[in-house]
Amino acid sequence: MTEIRYIAPQTLDEAIGAYAAAAGAARILAGGTDLLVQMRAGVVQPGTIIDIKKIAETTGIEETPEGGFRVGAAVSGAVLAEHPRFGTVWPGVLEAINLIGSTQVQGRASPGGNLCNGSPAGDSVPAMIAAGAILTLQGPNGRREMPVEAFPAGPGRTHLAPGEILVGFTLPPRPKGSSDAYLRMIPRTEMDIAVVGVGVSLTLENGTVTAARVGLGAVAPTVLLVADAARALIGSKLEDAALDAAAAACSAACKPIDDKRGTIVYRTRVAGVLLKRTTAIAAERAGRI
Numbered sequence: 001m002t003e004i005r006y007i008a009p010q011t012l013d014e015a016i017g018a019y020a021a022a023a024g025a026a027r028i029l030a031g032g033t034d035l036l037v038q039m040r041a042g043v044v045q046p047g048t049i050i051d052i053k054k055i056a057e058t059t060g061i062e063e064t065p066e067g068g069f070r071v072g073a074a075v076s077g078a079v080l081a082e083h084p085r086f087g088t089v090w091p092g093v094l095e096a097i098n099l100i101g102s103t104q105v106q107g108r109a110s111p112g113g114n115l116c117n118g119s120p121a122g123d124s125v126p127a128m129i130a131a132g133a134i135l136t137l138q139g140p141n142g143r144r145e146m147p148v149e150a151f152p153a154g155p156g157r158t159h160l161a162p163g164e165i166l167v168g169f170t171l172p173p174r175p176k177g178s179s180d181a182y183l184r185m186i187p188r189t190e191m192d193i194a195v196v197g198v199g200v201s202l203t204l205e206n207g208t209v210t211a212a213r214v215g216l217g218a219v220a221p222t223v224l225l226v227a228d229a230a231r232a233l234i235g236s237k238l239e240d241a242a243l244d245a246a247a248a249a250c251s252a253a254c255k256p257i258d259d260k261r262g263t264i265v266y267r268t269r270v271a272g273v274l275l276k277r278t279t280a281i282a283a284e285r286a287g288r289i
């Protein structure tokens, strides 16, 4: 049996040092709900596991004085759901993260792990793209920031450089009249992978959309920012014509696979349908704020 070394550093510098020293033979462990499954299946065989759940910066949630949020990469969905303010300000991001798996999975699974796993169907990713999340990455060459939509590189791949760790993500302060939502389509009622996932974030002023972002998942090799859909919504009062144009932009952005869980035609149509439904929820929430 191959021996695996497990370490749980207390600081980011220690974790980065150990990751670099392992020269590609280590894996970062957040909740382990992807990593351990992949290890059991023999897909990955790390020599060292670096658990980042003992590090303050990867496990904290902080509301900034301006009203933004800094969330550590290894914060679990369950912990995020218990935060007194996060779900009020970013209900769509929270509902996307809380759709991951079951109650048991929620106790471990982190949005950071969801991002780093690189699945085009990762549920938190379209919502984080809609939210305009900025990622903080740190590695042997220092710290850098990246908009979340630039992070996925393809199925199972990200733009993390060798030795880099995702430290966390920042969500910006929200103007009054802003909210967000996430919906996914799955063939079963729960515990399934999205066939399509849509995140929408909106700001409304007197009923007119003044800002919008749309994230689209499970319909292309990476989760997508659909700028054309957002453009169709901005300046509108969410009339049918604007919603039809935004839905068409989502369908046009699709480059899906054809598999037993959804054909290309089905996924492409559902992307437009979900855009309308998700926008309606985000707008209704924004109208209350």
Ligand SMILES: Cc1cc2nc3c(=O)[nH]c(=O)nc-3n(C[C@H](O)[C@H](O)[C@H](O)COP(=O)(O)OP(=O)(O)OC[C@H]3O[C@@H](n4cnc5c(N)ncnc54)[C@H](O)[C@@H]3O)c2cc1C
Binding pocket: 027, 028, 029, 030, 031, 032, 033, 034, 035, 036, 037, 052, 073, 074, 099, 100, 101, 102, 105, 108, 109, 110, 111, 112, 113, 114, 115, 116, 117, 121, 122, 123, 124, 160, 164, 165, 166, 167, 191, 192, 193, 194
């Ligand atoms: C039963 C079950 C149901 C599931 N349901 C869903 C679902 O509905 N939707 C969905 O999207 N996913 C689902 N998943 C997949 C998984 O739970 C999620 O992707 C989860 O968010 C992964 O987070 P984690 O903290 O467990 O990641 P981990 O397993 O700890 O890590 C995942 C990968 O990212 C790397 N990594 C983790 N954190 C970092 C970091 N900070 N920096 C660099 N690399 C890092 C790890 O090395 C590993 O390769 C399910 C999994 C299971 C077992």
